[in-house]
Amino acid sequence: SGQVTIKTLQQKKDAGKKITMLTAYDYPMAKAIDKAGIDVILVGDSVGMVVLGYEDTLVVTVEDMIHHSKAVTRGANDSLVVTDLPFMAYKVNDISYTVKNAGQIIKESGAQAVKLEGGSEIVEEIEAINKAGIPVMGHLGLTPQSVNQFGGFKVQGKGSAAKELLKNAKILEEAGVFALVLECIPAKLATRITNQLSIPTIGIGAGKDCNGQVLVTQDMLGVSTDFTPKFVREYTDLRQEINQALNKYKEDVKSGEFPNSEESFSN
Numbered sequence: 001s002g003q004v005t006i007k008t009l010q011q012k013k014d015a016g017k018k019i020t021m022l023t024a025y026d027y028p029m030a031k032a033i034d035k036a037g038i039d040v041i042l043v044g045d046s047v048g049m050v051v052l053g054y055e056d057t058l059v060v061t062v063e064d065m066i067h068h069s070k071a072v073t074r075g076a077n078d079s080l081v082v083t084d085l086p087f088m089a090y091k092v093n094d095i096s097y098t099v100k101n102a103g104q105i106i107k108e109s110g111a112q113a114v115k116l117e118g119g120s121e122i123v124e125e126i127e128a129i130n131k132a133g134i135p136v137m138g139h140l141g142l143t144p145q146s147v148n149q150f151g152g153f154k155v156q157g158k159g160s161a162a163k164e165l166l167k168n169a170k171i172l173e174e175a176g177v178f179a180l181v182l183e184c185i186p187a188k189l190a191t192r193i194t195n196q197l198s199i200p201t202i203g204i205g206a207g208k209d210c211n212g213q214v215l216v217t218q219d220m221l222g223v224s225t226d227f228t229p230k231f232v233r234e235y236t237d238l239r240q241e242i243n244q245a246l247n248k249y250k251e252d253v254k255s256g257e258f259p260n261s262e263e264s265f266s267n
């Protein structure tokens with residue numbers, strides 16, 4: 001189907017076609033997602049929670065993101081690879097530091113774009129990264145890097161907060177983001193934002209009207225062991241599959257059923 005670019009995503013919105021996006025943190029998963037024809041692979045800082053076992057995303061570093069992004073870009077042929085700027089790699093009142101971090105991620109990993117969380121407070125950083133030639137994806141709503149300000153992982157943009165979120169979405173579009181992730185906000189608000197923006201919206205827990213959808217791959221495959229949010233649909237139960245395989249292996253080794261002669265070398 002050919003290399004997906006930021007232009008492809010805009011064309012999809014303009015043509016009323018849905019955009020597909022999933023996370024990956026390693027080579028085999030990136031390869032599988034790419035082969036399935038998913039438009040965008042996000043190397044999310046969710047790597048901290050999903051594969052590194054931390055409570056939140058705040059501990060993830062630029063080096064972590066580069067390490068995982070390198071593996072993902074090796075597996076991705078056609079999918080657009082977007083990498084998260086982690087907590088404290090930006091929004092630290094130093095725009096050149098932000099651009100340096102974004103540039104390092106792109107240069108060292110081969111990802112094609114970066115994603116930043118936030119609204120009006122990151123406009124100058126978005127513009128500076130764009131100026132360096134790096135496309136930026138936005139992210140509003142339940143932005144996990146702000147978990148401590150929210151007081152937990154809670155739905156955002158309810159009631160009077162809706163207006164502010166819509167305003168920030170417009171500010172981000174104006175600042176030059178090529179697409180906007182909307183996480184965990186009321187479906188009606190996501191519809192309004194999607195209709196009022198020219199750029200595509202990509203929802204997670206944001207209803208059916210976004211121009212695209214994203215999920216954490218381990219969540220939708222039923223691998224994630226901890227809390228699974230209400231907005232996740234589990235398309236399979238790999239936890240169970242893995243558990244069965246591990247137990248079968250254990251039993252086969254203990255009973256001497258594994259390995260058999262075909263799985264052994266002759267003289």
Ligand code: KIV
Nearest residue numbers: 023044045046181214
């Ligand atoms: O890190 C991540 O996985 C994300 C998506 C949930 C949008 O930012």
Ligand code: NA
Nearest residue numbers: 044045046084
């Ligand atoms: Na993220």
